[in-house]
Amino acid sequence: MSNNEKKLVEQITSMDEDFARWYTDIVKKADLIDYSSVKGCMIIRPYGYAIWEHIQRLLDTRFKETGHENIYMPLFIPESLLNKEKEHVEGFAPEVAWVTMGGSEHLTERLCVRPTSEVLFCEHYANIIRSYRDLPKLYNQWCSVVRWEKTTRPFLRSREFLWQEGHTMHATAKEAKAETLQMLDVYADFFEQQLSIPVLKGQKTDKEKFAGAVATYTVEALMHDGKALQGGTSHYFGDGFARAFDIRYLDSDNQLKYCHQTSWGVSTRIIGGIIMTHGDDSGLVLPPAVAPIQVVIIPVQQHKAGVLEAAEALRARLAGRYRVSMDTTDNSPGWKFAEYEMKGVPLRLEIGPRDIEADRCVLVRRDNRQKLTVPLAELEAVVSEQLEALRVALYEKAKENRRARTYTAHTLDEVKSIAAEKAGYIKAMWCGESACEETLKAAADISSRCIPFGESPIGDSCVCCGSPAKKLVYWGKAY
Amino acid sequence: MSNNEKKLVEQITSMDEDFARWYTDIVKKADLIDYSSVKGCMIIRPYGYAIWEHIQRLLDTRFKETGHENIYMPLFIPESLLNKEKEHVEGFAPEVAWVTMGGSEHLTERLCVRPTSEVLFCEHYANIIRSYRDLPKLYNQWCSVVRWEKTTRPFLRSREFLWQEGHTMHATAKEAKAETLQMLDVYADFFEQQLSIPVLKGQKTDKEKFAGAVATYTVEALMHDGKALQGGTSHYFGDGFARAFDIRYLDSDNQLKYCHQTSWGVSTRIIGGIIMTHGDDSGLVLPPAVAPIQVVIIPVQQHKAGVLEAAEALRARLAGRYRVSMDTTDNSPGWKFAEYEMKGVPLRLEIGPRDIEADRCVLVRRDNRQKLTVPLAELEAVVSEQLEALRVALYEKAKENRRARTYTAHTLDEVKSIAAEKAGYIKAMWCGESACEETLKAAADISSRCIPFGESPIGDSCVCCGSPAKKLVYWGKAY
Numbered sequence: 001m002s003n004n005e006k007k008l009v010e011q012i013t014s015m016d017e018d019f020a021r022w023y024t025d026i027v028k029k030a031d032l033i034d035y036s037s038v039k040g041c042m043i044i045r046p047y048g049y050a051i052w053e054h055i056q057r058l059l060d061t062r063f064k065e066t067g068h069e070n071i072y073m074p075l076f077i078p079e080s081l082l083n084k085e086k087e088h089v090e091g092f093a094p095e096v097a098w099v100t101m102g103g104s105e106h107l108t109e110r111l112c113v114r115p116t117s118e119v120l121f122c123e124h125y126a127n128i129i130r131s132y133r134d135l136p137k138l139y140n141q142w143c144s145v146v147r148w149e150k151t152t153r154p155f156l157r158s159r160e161f162l163w164q165e166g167h168t169m170h171a172t173a174k175e176a177k178a179e180t181l182q183m184l185d186v187y188a189d190f191f192e193q194q195l196s197i198p199v200l201k202g203q204k205t206d207k208e209k210f211a212g213a214v215a216t217y218t219v220e221a222l223m224h225d226g227k228a229l230q231g232g233t234s235h236y237f238g239d240g241f242a243r244a245f246d247i248r249y250l251d252s253d254n255q256l257k258y259c260h261q262t263s264w265g266v267s268t269r270i271i272g273g274i275i276m277t278h279g280d281d282s283g284l285v286l287p288p289a290v291a292p293i294q295v296v297i298i299p300v301q302q303h304k305a306g307v308l309e310a311a312e313a314l315r316a317r318l319a320g321r322y323r324v325s326m327d328t329t330d331n332s333p334g335w336k337f338a339e340y341e342m343k344g345v346p347l348r349l350e351i352g353p354r355d356i357e358a359d360r361c362v363l364v365r366r367d368n369r370q371k372l373t374v375p376l377a378e379l380e381a382v383v384s385e386q387l388e389a390l391r392v393a394l395y396e397k398a399k400e401n402r403r404a405r406t407y408t409a410h411t412l413d414e415v416k417s418i419a420a421e422k423a424g425y426i427k428a429m430w431c432g433e434s435a436c437e438e439t440l441k442a443a444a445d446i447s448s449r450c451i452p453f454g455e456s457p458i459g460d461s462c463v464c465c466g467s468p469a470k471k472l473v474y475w476g477k478a479y
Numbered sequence: 480m481s482n483n484e485k486k487l488v489e490q491i492t493s494m495d496e497d498f499a500r501w502y503t504d505i506v507k508k509a510d511l512i513d514y515s516s517v518k519g520c521m522i523i524r525p526y527g528y529a530i531w532e533h534i535q536r537l538l539d540t541r542f543k544e545t546g547h548e549n550i551y552m553p554l555f556i557p558e559s560l561l562n563k564e565k566e567h568v569e570g571f572a573p574e575v576a577w578v579t580m581g582g583s584e585h586l587t588e589r590l591c592v593r594p595t596s597e598v599l600f601c602e603h604y605a606n607i608i609r610s611y612r613d614l615p616k617l618y619n620q621w622c623s624v625v626r627w628e629k630t631t632r633p634f635l636r637s638r639e640f641l642w643q644e645g646h647t648m649h650a651t652a653k654e655a656k657a658e659t660l661q662m663l664d665v666y667a668d669f670f671e672q673q674l675s676i677p678v679l680k681g682q683k684t685d686k687e688k689f690a691g692a693v694a695t696y697t698v699e700a701l702m703h704d705g706k707a708l709q710g711g712t713s714h715y716f717g718d719g720f721a722r723a724f725d726i727r728y729l730d731s732d733n734q735l736k737y738c739h740q741t742s743w744g745v746s747t748r749i750i751g752g753i754i755m756t757h758g759d760d761s762g763l764v765l766p767p768a769v770a771p772i773q774v775v776i777i778p779v780q781q782h783k784a785g786v787l788e789a790a791e792a793l794r795a796r797l798a799g800r801y802r803v804s805m806d807t808t809d810n811s812p813g814w815k816f817a818e819y820e821m822k823g824v825p826l827r828l829e830i831g832p833r834d835i836e837a838d839r840c841v842l843v844r845r846d847n848r849q850k851l852t853v854p855l856a857e858l859e860a861v862v863s864e865q866l867e868a869l870r871v872a873l874y875e876k877a878k879e880n881r882r883a884r885t886y887t888a889h890t891l892d893e894v895k896s897i898a899a900e901k902a903g904y905i906k907a908m909w910c911g912e913s914a915c916e917e918t919l920k921a922a923a924d925i926s927s928r929c930i931p932f933g934e935s936p937i938g939d940s941c942v943c944c945g946s947p948a949k950k951l952v953y954w955g956k957a958y
Binding site for chain 1: 513515516517520521522523524525528529531532548549550551552553554555556557559560573574575576577578579580581582583589590592599602603606607618622623625627638639641
């Protein structure tokens with residue numbers, strides 16, 4: 001991490017004053033992104049990209065452990081191929097970028113830059129699946145996709161973003177449904193255990209589901225400001241695409257049958273979720289699993305004899321086990337403290353002449369700024385323990401925020417007044433009709449986030465129309 | 480690796496009969512790629528992509544060890560930005576894909592899909608470099624790029640390909656030149672040590688250099704058929720782009736100075752190079768460092784008592800140290816042997832009832848089909864030794880091919896007759912004029928591959944025009 005760009009760690013906008021500005025301040029000042037002349041797209045700078053590399057590595061390991069293989073599909077989709085599945089094309093065509101020229105020639109058929117790759121995978125699967133022996137096919141792709149958004153925000157909504165898209169084919173509906181839920185669990189566990197972000201698992205309503213899917217499942221996270229973020233989705237397609245693309249296999253009973261399909265994805269918007277879940281007025285706060293630097297060592301009074309050597313000894317002891325950085329530039333310790341707080345480094349170790357004399361160093365946790373005096377003999381143990389304590393504390397704090405910001409409504413008026421006065425989830429019963437979703441959108445500017453798994457009904461009539469309702473829905477404003 | 484696709488390992492075209500068809504047979508039958516309705520682009524299938532993942536991992540480690548950081552730049556380049564450096568745009572504009580519509584709207588300025596990202600990096604560097612303290616900037620990007628080629632071949636020339644592009648900025652010309660050569664050495668060492676591909680290091684002539692570069696350096700490999708493949712290139716830009724983009728820094732002497740720049744890249748065409756350097760009439764032959772499966776275990780007479788258990792014991796012993804696969808499908812051993820030979824798996828272990836009785840297994844090397852009887856007690860040692868022996872043998876074989884296919888010419892007639900009758904490098908002196916390169920192209924259909932480092936002149940006059948010549952050039956036909 002180069003620390004050489006001469007830049008002051010200025011005060012950022014406070015979260016309470018203007019959360020949106022606080023967010024854009026952080027993405028810039030923590031060196032996560034830069035803007036360019038490519039409107040609506042972002043440059044992911046080394047510090048931001050390193051977070052993404054850790055996300056990739058951790059998820060890729062989980063995907064491979066569950067039997068998935070990586071593949072690379074073309075960037076382009078011919079218009080006729082995109083048109084093959086009706087609901088899908090209706091969902092995506094309005095927001096794709098079109099290539100119409102190659103060199104100086106006009107193309108006979110225009111190509112869209114992939115917004116998602118279902119149709120490419122389907123064409124390939126139709127080509128390689130023949131027999132029940134070929135199933136399941138469990139493929140994943142890491143790539144960038146393009147959606148021509150009108151308003152954009154770094155990580156949350158940009159015209160190009162990085163993501164992974166899993167696309168799997170199965171012999172039976174049952175197997176495909178199990179895959180859909182398995183991958184939802186993989187996401188949920190990753191969010192909760194490694195990102196310290198509590199998530200709500202549930203199903204999307206038909207209005208909010210993926211274009212062409214039978215069912216869309218989601219992990220939803222609640223940000224610090226009470227707005228929801230869809231963290232990852234997992235779709236069950238049934239055999240809809242298989243019929244459109246004629247993807248059939250000869251089963252062991254000698255019958256030709258259609259395959260059943262899933263897809264699932266998470267993107268760089270996860271980074272936006274990390275910022276808005278854990279960040280504070282001093283900057284980013286990173287969960288240790290994805291922090292490019294887990295421990296930063298700051299020598300104090302480094303010009304004095306023995307200080308740099310002692311700091312280096314700390315670094316050397318930790319380097320094999322953690323991602324450690326040491327800052328020996330001539331910036332002041334105070335400047336450095338602010339800089340690494342802005343960058344969200346989980347632990348800071350300070351060591352100066354008096355510490356050396358006492359055989360100790362000082363450890364400061366990024367989340368609560370708790371200062372600990374650490375006897376040098378216990379260094380590794382305390383670092384390990386504090387990283388784990390921070391991971392758990394971030395999770396608990398986010399969970400408490402969600403608890404405090406989850407409201408219950410039994411009437412439309414209640415929904416309206418909560419939505420007007422508070423920010424957070426509103427739990428309310430729903431009849432299942434899209435019309436009521438639209439009424440709530442119009443009345444309170446909220447959308448259905450999900451029908452959560454395993455929660456009991458809180459009433460028996462729709463909060464909107466009063467008809468009998470069996471579905472509990474979490475509603476909210478979303479990024 | 481799924482082995483379930485019901486597919487026969489048919490005879491492939493022999494190399495001597497038709498090298499081009501042999502190549503396309505291999506990329507298909509070894510499950511490296513598939514075609515799609517996206518003309519000129521390829522699907523990189525799991526087995527092919529796994530090779531790329533190993534290439535990425537090994538190179539990325541080398542890049543990070545030499546101080547480079549990864550970054551992600553936008554996929555698109557506005558036309559006005561591409562136009563900023565004149566030579567560069569002249570080189571690339573004829574072969575780019577243009578996005579002219581976003582959703583249903585015509586863009587006011589068309590965007591090209593990046594063919595390379597110099598101009599994006601320059602715009603960013605102009606934005607973030609202020610002082611000598613900000614230098615050097617050592618960035619790299621893994622991504623896909625698009626060049627609208629007319630004729631395409633999998634891995635070797637396709638409209639979209641995967642690559643990495645390093646882009647660095649330095650305070651002085653000297654530093655930038657050193658970086659250019661350092662990265663050339665990184666490539667050369669990777670090719671020779673990990674891919675077992677001997678390379679020639681040298682400089683490109685002005686005619687063959689990168690659009691906008693002051694100097695282009697290359698690692699050139701000679702394929703089995705005697706055609707050359709440019710394996711990787713490293714460019715020194717001087718301050719040309721820095722002047723066009725106004726990238727200046729305040730030096731410690733308080734003077735504003737232009738930065739000096741490099742870029743360097745390798746792509747998925749490396750996979751084509753591996754195929755054409757090491758492959759044979761039974762299929763792919765993979766160097767162990769990038770083989771998705773390094774050792775495959777084939778139980779023989781697997782229905783007999785104890786065979787599967789013994790095979791599994793072999794697998795378990797090797798699994799922690801190597802990428803091991805075991806094939807227990809009901810295909811015949813002969814079918815399996817052919818399948819894993821096609822896929823280029825370096826070592827095959829066979830174990831059957833008689834082997835178990837004698838406390839041994841059989842090891843077969845992919846390159847020379849040498850069979851070794853291995854006492855089980857020595858398993859790990861022999862596997863390690865044979866993987867290394869194969870790595871060295873592949874390198875030596877390729878080097879011998881290059882030696883046998885390197886010719887020397889002192890007159891234009893000699894060049895013509897060698898080019899007509901043989902395939903390989905032709906070493907000949909050159910005056911330095913592009914006109915002579917064009918004459919040789921017209922007369923013998925060859926291009927200059929490079930001016931090699933550290934080789935002595937073989938004469939003192941240009942093989943083409945007879946003028947005084949100080950430069951020895953390797954000429955040849957190239958992929």
